[in-house]
Amino acid sequence: MTGLLPLPHSETITLAGLGRPLELNADMATTSSQSSLEAELNVLGNRAETEIAQTATLEDLEQLRVAYLGKKGQISKVLGGMGKLSAEERPRLGALANTVKTAVQSQLENRKASLQTAAIEAQLAAETLDVTMPGVYRPQGRVHPINSIIDQLTEIFVGLGYTVASGPEIESDYYNFEALNFLPDHPARDMQDTLYLPNGDLLRTHTSNTQIRYMQDHEPPVRVLATGRCYRRDTVDATHAAVFHQIEFFAVDKGITFTDLRGTIRALIDALFGEIPIRFRPSFFPFTEPSAEVDVEWKGRWLEVLGCGMIDPNVMKAVGYDPEVYTGFAAGLGVERLAMVQHEIDDIRRLYSSDLRFLQQF
Numbered sequence: 001m002t003g004l005l006p007l008p009h010s011e012t013i014t015l016a017g018l019g020r021p022l023e024l025n026a027d028m029a030t031t032s033s034q035s036s037l038e039a040e041l042n043v044l045g046n047r048a049e050t051e052i053a054q055t056a057t058l059e060d061l062e063q064l065r066v067a068y069l070g071k072k073g074q075i076s077k078v079l080g081g082m083g084k085l086s087a088e089e090r091p092r093l094g095a096l097a098n099t100v101k102t103a104v105q106s107q108l109e110n111r112k113a114s115l116q117t118a119a120i121e122a123q124l125a126a127e128t129l130d131v132t133m134p135g136v137y138r139p140q141g142r143v144h145p146i147n148s149i150i151d152q153l154t155e156i157f158v159g160l161g162y163t164v165a166s167g168p169e170i171e172s173d174y175y176n177f178e179a180l181n182f183l184p185d186h187p188a189r190d191m192q193d194t195l196y197l198p199n200g201d202l203l204r205t206h207t208s209n210t211q212i213r214y215m216q217d218h219e220p221p222v223r224v225l226a227t228g229r230c231y232r233r234d235t236v237d238a239t240h241a242a243v244f245h246q247i248e249f250f251a252v253d254k255g256i257t258f259t260d261l262r263g264t265i266r267a268l269i270d271a272l273f274g275e276i277p278i279r280f281r282p283s284f285f286p287f288t289e290p291s292a293e294v295d296v297e298w299k300g301r302w303l304e305v306l307g308c309g310m311i312d313p314n315v316m317k318a319v320g321y322d323p324e325v326y327t328g329f330a331a332g333l334g335v336e337r338l339a340m341v342q343h344e345i346d347d348i349r350r351l352y353s354s355d356l357r358f359l360q361q362f
């Protein structure tokens with residue numbers, strides 16, 4: 001040190017801890033010549049540009065904005081020295097300060113926009129869904145043909161204004177036979193042998209038990225549909241099963257005739273199969289008089305699909321309806337038979353075999 005030259009007296013300014021500290025010559029600030037203030041502004045402008053370009057987060061960018069453009073920021077500080085300039089010099093410095101401010105301002109805005117875009121892109125990249133990734137395979141379920149027939153018929157009858165009811169599968173002799181006008185030793189019982197429980201109850205042989213149960217509890221007019229499982233001591237073959245499904249429907253009101261029954265059956269067969277040939281064949285059921293069976297033409301043969309008739313006056317009496325005032329019809333359909341016709345199934349046993357090769361066709 002010679003002592004002849006003034007020691008550079010440095011003041012260190014740290015911009016909010018960002019980037020390199022900006023070193024300003026304190027002599028410049030205190031002697032305040034116009035050219036040194038101009039130089040400082042230019043240095044600040046350049047430094048700001050570099051630091052803004054290097055900022056990695058929006059928070060850091062905000063700190064830079066405060067450090068440069070804030071009330072107590074770098075640019076304001078330099079302008080604080082303007083008081084020592086002459087009146088002619090001030091406008092030039094003021095104009096330069098504005099230029100630097102505007103430049104810093106727009107650099108801040110540009111950087112902010114690109115940081116925001118980068119943040120969104122990073123988020124999008126992080127949340128990307130790989131649609132080419134193989135999923136977890138779950139085999140698709142299907143409606144079983146038996147349930148499908150029940151659903152279709154329910155829809156048809158609900159459309160005709162029927163109410164859906166149900167009855168128990170374990171039934172007493174009274175509801176399954178006696179109230180339906182089966183006399184204790186009537187041979188009609190032989191055709192519907194079933195499994196008996198020790199207390200005398202039985203597994204119901206048809207859904208006709210629902211007629212008695214429903215009519216006991218409701219006054220006419222009634223229009224009812226009931227579906228469910230039935231049981232018989234039947235030898236299983238291509239068209240018979242020991243456990244099967246029936247759909248029962250019946251209506252009671254003043255003035256109901258056999259023609260209403262015929263029309264209803266024709267309407268439901270049409271809705272299920274289209275206009276295929278059907279025939280009514282006289283038959284006997286203890287609970288209807290007259291009675292009929294209905295066959296549909298299936299593979300060149302007649303296949304019985306339902307029994308029906310006008311509700312017997314004895315049944316009316318058993319449920320407390322006056323047969324002189326009310327008439328009604330009833331019918332019971334074999335669901336499996338209908339499914340076989342609809343899908344041209346050759347053997348009833350396929351419906352119970354749980355063979356996926358068969359079931360997947362529906």
Ligand code: DAH
Pocket residue numbers: 205206207208248249285287288306307308309310329330331332333
């Ligand atoms: N229950 C009869 C059976 O299982 C079917 C049947 C016939 C039901 C005539 C009825 C009917 O409601 O009126 O064979």
